[in-house]
Amino acid sequence: MDPTHDPNFVPPSSNPQMEPPAPSNKIPPLGPIQPYVLADYLEPIDQPAPHPSKDHKVKKHHSKESGLSSEHSESHSKIPRIPTELQPLSSSDSENDPREQPLSTAYSSYSQSEDGIYMASNSAARELDERVSGNGNIARVHSFQIADLEEVPHGVQRQSKSLTGYQFPSHRLATHLEDQTKYPLVVVACGSFSPITYLHLRMFEMALDSIRESTRFEVVGGYYSPVSDNYHKQGLAPSYHRVRMCELACERTSSWLMVDAWESLQPKYTRTALVLDHFNEEINVKRGGIRTADGTYKGVKIMLLAGGDLIESMGEPNVWADQDLHHILGRYGCLIVERTGSDVRSFLLSHDIMYEHRKNILVITQLIYNDISSTKVRLFLRRGMSVQYLLPNSVIRYIQEHNLYINDKEPVKQVMSDRLD
Numbered sequence: 001m002d003p004t005h006d007p008n009f010v011p012p013s014s015n016p017q018m019e020p021p022a023p024s025n026k027i028p029p030l031g032p033i034q035p036y037v038l039a040d041y042l043e044p045i046d047q048p049a050p051h052p053s054k055d056h057k058v059k060k061h062h063s064k065e066s067g068l069s070s071e072h073s074e075s076h077s078k079i080p081r082i083p084t085e086l087q088p089l090s091s092s093d094s095e096n097d098p099r100e101q102p103l104s105t106a107y108s109s110y111s112q113s114e115d116g117i118y119m120a121s122n123s124a125a126r127e128l129d130e131r132v133s134g135n136g137n138i139a140r141v142h143s144f145q146i147a148d149l150e151e152v153p154h155g156v157q158r159q160s161k162s163l164t165g166y167q168f169p170s171h172r173l174a175t176h177l178e179d180q181t182k183y184p185l186v187v188v189a190c191g192s193f194s195p196i197t198y199l200h201l202r203m204f205e206m207a208l209d210s211i212r213e214s215t216r217f218e219v220v221g222g223y224y225s226p227v228s229d230n231y232h233k234q235g236l237a238p239s240y241h242r243v244r245m246c247e248l249a250c251e252r253t254s255s256w257l258m259v260d261a262w263e264s265l266q267p268k269y270t271r272t273a274l275v276l277d278h279f280n281e282e283i284n285v286k287r288g289g290i291r292t293a294d295g296t297y298k299g300v301k302i303m304l305l306a307g308g309d310l311i312e313s314m315g316e317p318n319v320w321a322d323q324d325l326h327h328i329l330g331r332y333g334c335l336i337v338e339r340t341g342s343d344v345r346s347f348l349l350s351h352d353i354m355y356e357h358r359k360n361i362l363v364i365t366q367l368i369y370n371d372i373s374s375t376k377v378r379l380f381l382r383r384g385m386s387v388q389y390l391l392p393n394s395v396i397r398y399i400q401e402h403n404l405y406i407n408d409k410e411p412v413k414q415v416m417s418d419r420l421d
């Protein structure tokens, strides 16, 4: 029988089951991400959106160290406070603290090579679906490169441009631990992100897969922490723009990633060890960790997500302080995404401090090699070349609207020899 003759037949357009799912603000479940489509592509890209409302009970907290106000969970006292100053690791300190569980105790299935280094591989690659259309007059970036049909699930959250108005972003931080047998984990990526690219976004997805596959951690949040302007690296756009681009990329392509502007707003360069301390302070000290099913709070492990090149810089003289490396690798831990041309495993073997903390380090194999580099993207923009499919459309549009990178004076020879060999 023709189904349309059925008395209970509901045409698809009026069937509520056929409506697109409501936007989520959660770490994606194991299935593929549902891309959000239909967008506000006629709106200016940098239009601020209201701060998403909070649905959990918070009160204002005043930090003595920073002099800043911030949100504070009332049940934080259940987790012992960890001082934010760099301190030598003491075994008694860390034995019972889930934040400091080495990965080895939290592995469910893992492969440990003969040399004791943990290797995880990603089991799946996720595709984000982008709809592209074009109109408008653009001088440098062609019109067909910038139209953006990515949906904004909650509006793009804008962070303060100054420390006085700073609030730690927690709108996508999970409110509770889903699997009570797991340890909560927040992943933090530090870097220039000038500009953020699809590689920087993929790094988190690769990490998520590896953590799920190989450890007993549950990822409860992911953050970019763009470095401040005092880093004085070639090609560094003003931090305000880099933070905005990261925000656009997160809000328009991800349902769980956030951007923390704290590091970028500091008047001086902040060492990565102290940036991780800041996350610990915000998540474990001020918020008391994360709620579990029985209402108690668990401390959250915080790990640095970095590419192989950044890790190798740890072996260069006078770049990182040994004390900081012990702090980062011992107290927090590191997720290393292999990078083309860098032999991470050999490096870990040869580096004494890395080797000492190898149980707190997880090497993530790139199954689909992605070597998009911000340096090359900047060069392409300067030469009027296409950068589409290297970074999100919303970021391309932002670059075009703010004329970023096109007048850069970064020496091309250096770019070529560093990256285009």
Ligand SMILES: Nc1ncnc2c1ncn2[C@@H]1O[C@H](COP(=O)(O)OP(=O)(O)OP(=O)(O)O)[C@@H](O)[C@H]1O
Residues within 6 Å of the ligand: 189, 190, 191, 192, 193, 194, 199, 200, 203, 235, 305, 306, 307, 308, 309, 310, 311, 337, 338, 339, 340, 370, 371, 372, 373, 374, 375, 376
């Ligand atoms: N191709 C890559 N593979 C793995 N990790 C990467 C890759 N490119 C960048 N990363 C990592 O991303 C983080 C942020 O890096 P960064 O902002 O310096 O990107 P970049 O593309 O290397 O930038 P630039 O070209 O300006 O040096 C770092 O941890 C870096 O190691």
Ligand SMILES: O=C(O)c1ccc[n+]([C@@H]2O[C@H](COP(=O)([O-])O)[C@@H](O)[C@H]2O)c1
Residues within 6 Å of the ligand: 190, 191, 192, 193, 227, 231, 233, 270, 271, 272, 273, 310, 313, 319, 320, 321, 324
């Ligand atoms: O903390 C340190 O001593 C330290 C030394 C060198 C680099 N870093 C961080 O490593 C990141 C490097 O980023 P990039 O863009 O230079 O690859 C950036 O976030 C720096 O703050 C940190």
